[in-house]
Amino acid sequence: MKESSAKKARRGFSFKFEASWLKEEGFGDVLKQYWDESQKHNDPVGDIEKAFESHYSGVYKTVEPRREEIDSCLGAMGRRVSDSMNEKLQKEFTKAEVEMALKMIGPLKSPGLDGFGANFFQQSWSIIGDDMSEAALKVLNGDGGLIGLNGGKFVVSLRGMKGPQGLGARVQSDCKKYLGLPAMVGMSKYNTFRGIKDRVWEKVYNWKNKFLSPAGKEIVLKVVVQAIPNYHMNVFKLPKRLCNEMFALMARFWWGFKKNYKNIQWCSWSKMGRSKNEGGLGFREFDSFNNALLAKQCWRVLKFPQSMASVVLKEKYFRYVDMLKANIGQRRSLIWRSLWGSLNLLRKGLLWRVGNGHNIRIWGDKWVPRLFSYSIQSPVKGLHADAKMRELMVEEGGEWNEEVVRNTLNEENANLEIKGDVSERKDEEWKVLWQLKVPRVVKMFLWKALIDSLPTRKNLVKRRIVVKSCYPICESEEESIGHAIWNCVSASDVWNEIESPVQKWGCTEWDLFVVWAKMVENLSQEQLEFVATVMRKIWLRRNQFVFENVFIDPKILFKQVVDSLVEFQLA
Structure with a gap:
């Protein structure tokens, strides 16, 4: 059932031409039919148009000055426009110029108020070019006005098309989005962004x-x-x-x-x-990452204060203070509330890089990269509480004044190297795992095994999925990941093979992560790659025994490991 035009108007929908319609079969025929039809209905200028024309004709009409008066005003100005230049400027616009200007517009630039983008006119110029050029030239050459154009009639014709024989026109809410972001956010932020x-x-x-x-x-x-x-x-x-x-x-x-x-x-x-x-x-973690991205935008405001966004934000929200000291203020937008909420994260991460020391306070500012707090915690001594870093330096050369530094700071802080990167603790076991040159499925299995997230009987009992926790192969011990892969008799048979790099090792350790840490410390990368692949094969052998009642011999298992590694490394 067709909706009335009044109902559509109440909804506030506006027409927008879609670039995909250009590829629709029969697009040219439909366009030509409706374009020719729209040209037959030229509406006369209404009373409102006449009233505006009459009003503004009077507003902008002035008493025509005499030539002598004009010459006296312009006499002191040098001539900049030659006769040839003036002749070019006074030339009438041509159809070729209109077409050339149209082709220079990016085809996917924002459409006009009528919803049609440049791609529509560029692709359809062979059909509508004559009419559009004539209308444009009337405006450009001063022979007509915009109100007389038939674009509105054409839009109405396309907007009313229904069914597969039409262009498949869709409508969208007016002013709903700008550059892919919501232009307005209501009371419910969740409903605004739930489309994500x-x-x-x-x-x-x-x-x-x-x-x-x-x-x-x-x-x-x-x-x-x-x-x-x-x-x-x-x-x-x-x-x-x-x-x-x-x-x-x-x-x-x-x-x-x-x-x-x-x-x-x-x-x-x-x-x-x-x-x-x-x-x-x-x-x-989306919430933390969201804060990090917003803090990065705040850093850009601090780093590039002359950018348009920085100037607008400063003028509206923190005109007289630095952004880091800004209050949230009144009548704040969602964008400013979002940025302001991430300032604490930015403050925690900001660290002064020592230059001439004129702006950095010795106590209170973060400037020591090798301290956990990044700031001096020793009591104020020798200098006043707001003393700057320059007071710890030699006046020329920017070097530390060792005597002043030792008299001002305690021994521990005085002996610190001011320059250097923040030290980072790295877990070697995990780093080595992800650097192995083995299939990703092997890395993923080993990661699951080391954090104990495989469906062993022990874990299944914890979740009340099964009743018994004994290992299905030996049926004597509880099936933990360490027992299944390392210290069960069936696993020991594999590790004691001649080709095994851990043949002489004892299998008494129950914690698989401890075993892996020992391997990382004592084995080469090639041996670790071999051991990681063997661990996965032992687990797959266990699954094959449970579900298919098939048990693979250790020698066959080792051969499968060697073959799979060779195949992967040659690929």
């Missing part, structure tokens, strides 16, 4: 879990899904509820999900969000 969650769901739902390995899921989540909200998070602080719901979608995708059925989540998402050097997978 819908896009995340579409990406996750379209990927079939059965076709993706854990390594493939990791790439999809990091490259595709996590990139979706980035653009919005650079400008706005997204609601925590929305961030948590996107987290939940990612977790369900990672661990596998079906309709009305949830798989076991063996590891918390917060642990998986740690960096790979700390035992996680490096997935982003």
Whole structure:
């Protein structure tokens, strides 16, 4: 059932020409039909138009001055426009110039008020060029006005088209978005930005879990899904509820999900969000990442104070103070509230780089890169509390005045090297794991094994999924990941093979992470790659025994490991 034009008007929808319509079959025929039809209905100028014309003709009419008066005013000015230049300027515009100007416009630039972009006119010029040139030349050459154009009639004709025989025109809310961001945010921020969650769901739902390995899921989540909200998070602080719901979608995708059925989540998402050097997978925590992006924008405001955005923000919100000391103020926009909320994070990370020392306070400012707090904690001594760094330096050359430094600071702070990078603690075991030249599926398995997130009988009993926790092969000990892969008799037979780099090692340790740390310390990278692949094969052998009642001989297992590594490294 067709809606009335009054009902559509109340909704506030506006027409927008879509570039994809140019590729529709029969586009040219439909365009020609409606264009020719629209030219037959030339509406006369209405009373309102006449009233405006009469009013402004009087407003801008002046008494014509005499030639002598004009010459006396312009006499002191030198001539800049020659006769030939003046002749060119007074020439009438031509159809070729109109067409050339049109072709110079980017085809996908923002459309005009009528909804039609430059691509529409460029692609359809053979049909509408004569009429549009005539209308444009009337305006440019002073023979007509914009009100007389038939563009409005043409828009109405296209807007009313229905069914597959039309252009498939769609409408959108007026002033709803600008550059892909919401132009207005209502009382509910969640409802404003919930479209981001819908896009995340579409990406996750379209990927079939059965076709993706854990390594493939990791790439999809990091490259595709996590990139979706980035653009919005650079400008706005997204609601925590929305961030948590996107987290939940990612977790369900990672661990596998079906309709009305949830798989076991063996590891918390917060642990998986740690960096790979700390035992996680490096997935982003959206709320923290949102704060980091906004803090980066604040840093850009501090770094480039002459940019347009910086000038506008300063004039409106912190005209008389530095941004770091700004208050949130009254009648603040969502953008400013978002930026202001990230300033604490920026303050924590800012560190002065010592130059001439004129602006850095000795006590209170962060300038010591090798201290945990980055600032001097010793009591004020020898100088006043607001003393600057320049008072610790030799006047010329910018070097430290050792005597003043030792008299002012305690021994520990005085002996610090001022220059240097902040030291970082790195867990060598995790770093080595991710640098192994083995298939990603092997790395992912070893990561799960080291954080104990594999479905061993011990873990299944904890979650009340099974009753017995004994290892299905030996049936004598509880099945932990350390027992299954390292110190069970069946695993020892594998590790005691001649080709094994850990043949002489004892198998009494139950914690697999401790075993891996010892291997990292004592084995070469090639040996570690071999051992990591063997660990995964032992687990697959266990699964094959449980589900198919087949047990692989250790010699065959070693041969499979060698073959798979050779195949991977030659690929």
